[in-house]
Amino acid sequence: MNKKGSAAKVKLNSFDDLFGSSEMQTAGAEQIINAPLAELHDFKNHPFRVVDDEKMEETTESIRQYGVLVPGIARPRTGGGYELIAGHRRKRGSQRAGKLEMPVIVRNYSDDEATIIMVDSNIQREDILPSEKAKAYKMKYEAMKHQGKKSGKNTLDEVGETAGESAKTVQRYIWISRLSDSLLDMVDAKKIGIMQAVDLSFLSEDAQQWVLVAIQETNVVITTQQSAMLKESDKKGELTFPMVRMMLEKEKTVERKVVIKTERINNYFPATYSREEIENIIYQLLENWKSTQ
Structure with a gap:
């Protein structure tokens, strides 16, 4: 199914919508400007990392040679300057390349x-951590509810459509966003699985702290x-720290499966013996062997 992302529905459906016709720019409805980097402020609670990794080095080198080819998106900021909606990596690459504006x-x-635009412009990246996705989906879901969307599966589907994820997957990530930052770090580091993280997200703050300490110890x-x-x-209100330790330290039983081939058994028992008789004799022999160990 070919769906347009929800960011595209926020007045970004054509070239003129994206870059603005000259008439709109003249009227002051929007502007395309070269903004000083010092005046571009990060989006509030921006959930996506901007790290100086190998990909950032590639972005920096591209900007150094060709400049920023695709403009970022920003809005006027109370108190001066602009709030950057999309383009945080381009801003960082520009800084590293020695540029003063973008x-x-x-x-x-x-x-x-x-x-919505901020989330949808980042959510399709390949290197997104579970914690980033969880916080981003929560932000987008809340924004859509503020716009009058009713809570439910259809809204969750819309939240995940840009990344091609189902309502069930989106709901799981929104639940995970309730974890403490320390537990989210463990999910990112794959020390806690996604399904386990969903269960832990229903724990109280105290219980989450107990789990964190138990895992660390x-x-x-x-x-x-x-x-x-x-x-x-x-x-049920029954959980305590000692109980958490007991549950997590409980020794796992290792399932062992032993198969004895029928042709080998038949070498030791007459054909007249029933299965039950054979089993009883084997168990008795094993008990005798165990007692000598």
């Missing part, structure tokens, strides 16, 4: 419109069975 499209977007890897037990116990 091109941006300036528009008077509402808070909700700006949030024991280096345990939480199973889905353990996370479900923690969630259920906390829901």
